[in-house]
Amino acid sequence: MTPGNGPWPCRTPARPRGSSSTMPTRSCPDRALSRGRLAGPRLLLAALVALTAIAFRQTHRGSDPTVLLDRHPQGIMGTTCLLAVLVPAGETARGQAALDAAETELRALEARLSTYLEASEISRLNRAGAHEPVPLSAASLDILRAARDAALETEGAFDTTCRPLLLLWREAARLGRLPSEDERARALAQVGWTHFQLGETGARKSLAEAQQDLGGLGKGYAVDRAVEALQTAGIRSGLAQLGGDTRVFGPGPAGGDWVVQIRHPFREGTCGRLRLRDAAVCTSGNYRRFVEIGGRHFSHIVDPRSGQPMDRTPSVTIIATRCMTADVWATALSVLGPDGLEERCRRAGIHALLVVGEPGHAQLYRSSGIARFLEDAMPALEP
Numbered sequence: 543m544t545p546g547n548g549p550w551p552c553r554t555p556a557r558p559r560g561s562s563s564t565m566p567t568r569s570c571p572d573r574a575l576s577r578g579r580l581a582g583p584r585l586l587l588a589a590l591v592a593l594t595a596i597a598f599r600q601t602h603r604g605s606d607p608t609v610l611l612d613r614h615p616q617g618i619m620g621t622t623c624l625l626a627v628l629v630p631a632g633e634t635a636r637g638q639a640a641l642d643a644a645e646t647e648l649r650a651l652e653a654r655l656s657t658y659l660e661a662s663e664i665s666r667l668n669r670a671g672a673h674e675p676v677p678l679s680a681a682s683l684d685i686l687r688a689a690r691d692a693a694l695e696t697e698g699a700f701d702t703t704c705r706p707l708l709l710l711w712r713e714a715a716r717l718g719r720l721p722s723e724d725e726r727a728r729a730l731a732q733v734g735w736t737h738f739q740l741g742e743t744g745a746r747k748s749l750a751e752a753q754q755d756l757g758g759l760g761k762g763y764a765v766d767r768a769v770e771a772l773q774t775a776g777i778r779s780g781l782a783q784l785g786g787d788t789r790v791f792g793p794g795p796a797g798g799d800w801v802v803q804i805r806h807p808f809r810e811g812t813c814g815r816l817r818l819r820d821a822a823v824c825t826s827g828n829y830r831r832f833v834e835i836g837g838r839h840f841s842h843i844v845d846p847r848s849g850q851p852m853d854r855t856p857s858v859t860i861i862a863t864r865c866m867t868a869d870v871w872a873t874a875l876s877v878l879g880p881d882g883l884e885e886r887c888r889r890a891g892i893h894a895l896l897v898v899g900e901p902g903h904a905q906l907y908r909s910s911g912i913a914r915f916l917e918d919a920m921p922a923l924e925p
Contacts, residue, residue, distance in 0.1 A: 610795060611637040615645045619652050619761060621785035627772060628779040628795065640775035644768040644782060651764045654682050655756050657705075667745055668705070668753040677744040685756060685763050686745065688866065690735050692759065695890065696874035701846035705753035706732040711844060711851070726849045733846055761787045762824060762869025769865075782865075789822035789865040801917070807857035808901040815917040822865035826872035827857040843876045852877050856904075857897040861915055867892060880907040887911065 611634060612626040625644050629637035654663045663682045670676045678686070689702040706729040714721045721729075737752035738745060756763075761784040768782035769789050779792030781800065794800035799817035806813040807827055816823060826843070843852045858875045862868040871892050878886070880896050887894050893912035898905050 607631045613641045624783040627777045640777045644771040647771045672750045692870045699877040700874040704846035705755035758873045759869045762866035765865040787824045816915045822868045824868035824872040825859045859895040861893040
């Protein structure tokens with residue numbers, strides 16, 4: 543999830559290299575979009591790998607042929623990106639203009655939110671001293687307020703102020719040793735929204751060491767903004783996708799639903815298919831991204847409340863109306879696990895599919911509402 547940001551409230555920060563993906567051409571039916579792997583530095587953890595694949599079909603709605611226009615912008619938020627629209631054959635210029643607007647929105651958000659860009663607003667906030675006012679744009683304040691709300695809604699399992707913990711584990715990976723209890727306690731003392739005050743035009747910190755990392759919801763927020771840009775341009779059907787965060791709207795190719803495949807958490811291939819329309823989906827998993835210290839693998843997802851990596855839930859898929867909501871809860875439920883799942887999903891207005899355990903000893907947990915999105919029953923989660 544990162545707008546160029548390191549992972550995740552809490553996912554350890556690492557700048558991923560790009561990966562390849564393929565998209566059906568405008569004239570070729572029944573080809574699938576599949577994502578390649580993202581590779582990060584060997585001892586660090588890569589940003590969220592693309593965990594879903596979308597199948598497209600060429601369509602003719604009545605006598606009016608519909609054209610799929612797709613674009614793969616490069617260098618956005620440290621991950622793969624896909625924008626696609628369905629337009630009447632005679633309106634391709636309008637479709638291309640809409641793709642331009644969505645891409646412009648994504649790049650503008652990265653320039654404000656990325657912690658990999660020293661001039662970004664969030665980087666300036668992180669460098670600020672105690673009580674130093676930092677002017678922020680409306681977009682930065684909007685996402686920070688959403689992040690603050692998410693910390694409350696998830697009971698602290700999702701917290702963008704956890705960057706000190708992420709930096710701690712990044713340094714531990716570099717040194718090849720686990721953080722000490724004292725180091726973890728010092729980092730935990732720097733985490734929390736009590737260290738941040740958000741105003742009408744900016745923010746300030748009461749503790750200089752406090753920092754933000756918006757990776758856990760930044761991609762979802764950006765996907766939502768890209769979809770809004772497409773819709774404002776008059777597009778009725780399309781999608782926006784960053785890494786493993788996807789949002790679709792309107793009828794899919796062939797006039798039906800958009801089909802999204804869920805990657806298997808323990809081996810190559812997929813373990814299920816979702817049918818979506820006017821919905822967002824995000825999958826978070828620890829099986830492809832981990833840090834190795836002393837011969838042990840540690841999850842890239844860290845509990846912001848304890849500072850410890852979370853390995854209990856190797857895959858969480860969330861369906862929601864907005865992509866930022868799916869993004870937040872994919873991380874939060876990786877920390878919280880399946881306890882109280884039905885009630886959490888009801889309150890948050892989401893649907894969830896969790897894989898808990900290890901290969902050969904995994905269990906599948908679903909919220910009751912997700913069954914209507916599953917194309918087929920989920921297969922056994924054999925390794």
